[in-house]
Amino acid sequence: MRKKISLFQIVNFILLAGLVFSTLYPFIYMAAVSLSSNNYVLRGEITWFPKGLTLEVYKLVLSDPRILQSYINTILYVVVGTAIALLITSMGAYAISKKEMAFSKSLTFMIIFTMFFSGGLIPTFLVLKSYGIMDSIWAMTLPGAVSTWNLLVMRTFYANIPMEVEESGRMDGLTDLGIFFRIVMPLSKAAFATIGMFYAVSLWNNFMLPLLYIRDADLFPLQIILRNIVLAGQVTSLGGDVEIVDESLKYTVIMVSTVPILLVYPFLQKYFVQGAMIGAVKG
Numbered sequence: 001m002r003k004k005i006s007l008f009q010i011v012n013f014i015l016l017a018g019l020v021f022s023t024l025y026p027f028i029y030m031a032a033v034s035l036s037s038n039n040y041v042l043r044g045e046i047t048w049f050p051k052g053l054t055l056e057v058y059k060l061v062l063s064d065p066r067i068l069q070s071y072i073n074t075i076l077y078v079v080v081g082t083a084i085a086l087l088i089t090s091m092g093a094y095a096i097s098k099k100e101m102a103f104s105k106s107l108t109f110m111i112i113f114t115m116f117f118s119g120g121l122i123p124t125f126l127v128l129k130s131y132g133i134m135d136s137i138w139a140m141t142l143p144g145a146v147s148t149w150n151l152l153v154m155r156t157f158y159a160n161i162p163m164e165v166e167e168s169g170r171m172d173g174l175t176d177l178g179i180f181f182r183i184v185m186p187l188s189k190a191a192f193a194t195i196g197m198f199y200a201v202s203l204w205n206n207f208m209l210p211l212l213y214i215r216d217a218d219l220f221p222l223q224i225i226l227r228n229i230v231l232a233g234q235v236t237s238l239g240g241d242v243e244i245v246d247e248s249l250k251y252t253v254i255m256v257s258t259v260p261i262l263l264v265y266p267f268l269q270k271y272f273v274q275g276a277m278i279g280a281v282k283g
Contacts, residue, residue: 074204092146093151097155137219144206197264226253
């Protein structure tokens with residue numbers, strides 16, 4: 001028996017297909033332009049597929065020392081920043097998820113309070129300056145080490161772990177830290193993968209922190225170099241003696257800065273669907 005397709009399903013499909021198209025097409029267009037020869041780009045003949053396929057612009061971009069150094073900086077910031085963020089977020093979330101902990105409700109309220117009110121840009125800048133971490137890796141990793149939303153999501157996840165699991169650890173002589181590191185963390189792979197992905201993407205795309213706290217050009221992340229090329233027009237050093245179209249160059253740099261973080265997702269996909277709902281179920 002054939003299943004009837006309702007009007008709602010048709011409309012829903014059309015709306016979602018339109019959303020997918022509007023999201024995916026700009027990326028396809030940039031990829032096509034970045035792989036096309038200058039003549040076709042200047043004539044505006046690129047739509048879906050590259051014409052006059054060439055990797056010349058990619059060779060120029062990847063051979064530029066600014067791009068290579070910023071790549072190294074960005075990877076370092078993402079790895080270190082994500083590790084710090086996951087450690088602090090998970091330990092804080094586990095602590096406030098325990099009802100028997102003193103002042104847990106008060107601490108939760110103070111944490112939620114920071115979602116709506118903050119000290120502001122200037123006080124934050126003065127704090128970092130007073131700590132002496134300007135122009136360092138810590139200026140990129142510590143200010144965003146804890147996301148209030150992510151912490152509350154992980155708190156809900158830890159609150160749903162059966163007490164019997166933790167009590168079995170205490171019977172074996174484990175301390176609270178032992179229970180967390182040896183029992184709770186192995187059960188939290190989906191949560192760590194999902195929240196870690198959120199932190200990693202945020203660090204990879206972050207350009208506000210380096211604009212505020214980084215002055216040394218050798219410490220610039222990839223997004224600052226991308227911003228300079230796309231917005232400030234700093235493209236002459238990349239082209240050299242080779243004739244190159246600015247549009248192709250800008251799109252190539254965007255592709256180079258976007259593709260690596262997209263390639264991480266397939267490795268985390270098996271955890272991501274499960275982990276995306278970790279804070280949505282209470283029981």
